[in-house]
Amino acid sequence: MKNDNLQKLFNPESIAIIGASPDKKKIGGRPLDYLQKYGYEGRILPINPKYDDINNLTCYPDILSAEGEVDLAIIALPSQAVVETFKKCIEKNVRSVIIFSAGFGELDEQGAKEQEEITALAEKHGIRVLGPNCLGMFNVKKGVYSTFSTIIEEEQPIESNIGFVSQSGAFGSHVFTLARQNKIGFSYFIATGNECDVDVADCIKFLAEDPGTDVIACYIEGTKDGAKLIEALQLAHENNKPVIAIKVGKTDVGMKAALSHTGSLVGADTVFDTIFKQNGVYRANTIEEFLDVTYAASKLPFPKGRNVAVFTVSGGVGILLADQLTENGLLLPETPESVKEKLRDILPIAGVQNPIDTTAQISYMPTLLEDFMESVLSSGKYDSAIVFLGFAGLKLDSLEARIKSLVKVKNLFKDIPQMIVTINSETSKQMFNDAGLYVLDDPTRAVIVTKALNYLSTAVIEEEAEQVEFPKGKELADSPSLLTEYKSKEILASYNIPITREALAVTAEEAVRYAGEIGYPVVLKGMSPQILHKTDKGLVCLSIKTEEDVREKFQELKTIIEETEGAGFEGVLVQEMLQKDSVEMYIGSKKDPIFGQMVLVGMGGVYIEVLKDVSMRKAPVSVNEAEKMIEELQASLILKSYRGKPAYDTKELSSLISKFSHFIASNPEQIAEADLNPVMVFTEGEGVKVADGLMTLENQVREERSALIASK
Known part of the structure; x- marks a missing residue:
């Protein structure tokens, strides 16, 4: 109902x-x-x-x-x-x-x-x-104007295939007015206000199922229900309806402002960014970009690749476009030789290398642009076209002929998006719009739109991550409130996550026995639930090679813990010393208050904090998606073969990421935070091992909060 x-x-x-x-x-x-x-x-x-x-x-x-x-x-x-x-x-x-x-x-x-x-x-x-x-809202096709906004006082809105939902009425009104000035219409305009019931996710879902809406634009400050928003975004993607979003609240100040405005949770901006990417949403950074991309998605075909042909009346603008397209990950393939010859036959003085310079002769040869574009695009080598025409939009005496040529090319190459760049008057803007042509006044905006359309054309939502078979594993609810590395890794091992060979000794003699069983050299680590940053307190000893050293270091570690106020001694962890060639990586979890468990991957050791080179996804993820996470890292090159060095085992690393993501997703209420750092990634075929790991459980967080409240 x-x-x-x-x-x-x-x-x-x-x-x-x-x-x-x-x-x-x-x-x-x-x-x-x-x-x-x-x-x-x-x-x-x-x-x-x-x-x-x-x-x-x-x-x-x-x-x-x-x-x-x-x-x-x-x-x-x-x-x-x-x-x-x-x-x-x-x-x-x-x-x-x-x-x-x-x-x-x-x-x-x-x-x-x-x-x-x-x-x-x-x-x-x-x-x-x-x-x-x-x-309020309005439905243009049906004439439902359930709003008190003054934005439609003077004229009825233009009908189009764009549905627009905004959590801010004033923002929505501003965007609507700018859109109308640029001859852009809407199917629906919805302002959700305080969202006591219908929220932005409901509206996206409705628009995703609306036959008169092909593109969904939304302004988002936050959401109270992350799962519901994800479901709506996935439905839009399944129905081939691109979603273009402008999301505010990136900074702490912006987040506080958004919270006070809508009363909804805004969440960490990086998490929203991740959710958008995982669900094929294009995120705009400015209102101009928001409108440009939304309108382009509603009018243009999506490109089948990154190859762009540039046609320009200005060599300088051609260079500018070449630089900016390349900087944005797009390609400008060289014009084929056979096509170059055709172009020179048409105009010997033309610049026939892509970007293609038609020169000012375009004003004197009525079919020059049309002939050039037809010759180049018929080569089958290009997926998008940008056409820079200078101030041709102000020359109404010749514009009709120019538009006629562009429409002919558009109809010949229906699968190739064509972006026209020229300075316009109100009249010329209307002429381009009536002809069904997409026009902008700035070449840089055309680059951004081209990049956006490529993103939307390649955005793929991963199918639901396949279920990973776990052993039953330890019940986290039965675990102690404070977990040391030993207790954390004991839980991880029960879920089939590969950890180092290790044992917890409570006496020096036990430590010597365990070291002998594991094999020298070993690592000794002092375990105390109250001291989680072991290195800072000198509780880690590497490369222990003799029984005498084990006894001596055991006593040192125990003394440090016993002399630390409020610290309890759990024992000394005797651990294998990993000596094979390896790269240290980090795998961790972040429990977002809106979207739940997120899995993170980055360089391990101290580099995770120094470089902040991290890839993130909503958990769980498949092995394939885990591979993509690794590829996104700037540090991914270190894991590959170079200068005679072997490649490292990214296959097993991907498997571990996926397995860990299922572990945290299957314990959404219990795990507050989990860090595997470092994860040692050995050379290809040699696998991975978790050298250190730590978990914080929700019952521990609750106890700490209660203690803090009691102390106040």
Whole structure:
């Protein structure tokens, strides 16, 4: 019922406006005016006890007296009247509600309580609620204008195949206005406000299933339900609907501002970035990029590769484009020799190397551009085309012929996206738009769009990671609150994760026996649950080669622990000394409050903190995805064969990453943090071993929090 009622929210057959007004400048008057002015064909039911009729429509004193079924009720009343009005909507069996009113969770504790009450009532009765504190929405095709925004006061929005959802009404209005100035339209415009019920994920899911929407644009500050957002993004990808997002809250200051604005959790920005990449979302950094890429995705085919042909009337701009395309990972293959000859036959003075310089002769030879583009693109060597025309958009006397040529080329090469760059007037912009051509005024913007389309064309969502067969493993719930390296690795080993050969000795004689069984040289490590950073306290001794040294170092380590205030002695870990050629790597987990367990990979030892060269994914991941994580690292070259050095065992490293990711994903509530550092990666075929590992469990975190509260 709840999902059905999303249709009633966004495609209603009847709309009641509670707080309706004949004054179209008032919040309750604007939606009424828009619905009538822009041709909404459903039933409109004004609700206001002050009037018998408004704008030739019967006006009802309250929602209960309104005739017939009501798909959508708009509440445009002061906040203190909202909860009781909402209860009447439930009594009337209204299917969905939009609450314009502010003064709820964004304001104070009392407002938050009232918002929670609305949420609970909506859940109980299966009614969908957009808002409160929201600008509303509009559905252009159906003429549903359930908004009080002034952005559509003067003219009806342009209809297109772009669905736009924003967690900020003001941001959405700004983007809408810029879009309209650039002749860009929308299928839906949705502002979600405080999201007491319908959130950005619900809207993405709705748009992913809407037949009139092909591209989804969204402004996101945060989300309360990470799993729901991921599910919506995956659905959009499955339905071949690219998602372009602008996500704010990158910095601590920005995160605090976003939290106060929407009341939703914003999460760590790097985690959001990872979620977007894993789910094929293109993340824009500026409003200009957001609009450019969204519009391009709605109008242009996606390229089949990275090869770009550049046509330019300026050699200088050609060089600029060549530099920027290359810097962005795109390719400019050399023009084939046979094509060069054709181009020279057409214009001997032309620059025929890619970028291709048509020179100023383009103004005097009407078919020059068309002939050049046809010759080059028919070679089959290029996937995208950028056409720089200088200020041709201002020369209206010759523009029609130029557009005709470009349309002909576009129709000849339907699979090749064509980006036109020229300075425009309002008239020329409309001419390009009417011809179905994509036009920008800055060559750098064309480069960014080309890169974005390549990203969207190659974005692949990994199939659900295959299940890894684990032995049963130790129950984490039964583990002690404070875990040493020994206890942490004991748990890891029970899940079939390869650790060093080791044993815990509580006496010097035990340590000597274990060292003999493991084989010299060995490593000794002092174990105390209260001292987790062992190296800082001198609790690690390497390359121990004799029984005498074992006894001596055992006593030293025990003394350090016993002399440390508050530290308990668990024993001394006797561990094999790994001497084979290896590279130290790091594998770890981060429990994000929104998206759950994330798996991280980077260089090991101290380098993880110094270089901050880390790849991250939502756990679990497959072995294939783990391989991609390794490849993303700048340090991945170290693992490959070079200058006679052998390659290292990335196959087994990938397997370990995948296995570890399944381990943390299968214990989502118990593990707060886990670090395998270093993981020794041996040469190809020699495998991997976890030399050190440490886990923090949630029960430990809770105990520490309780102790902190008690101390205050």
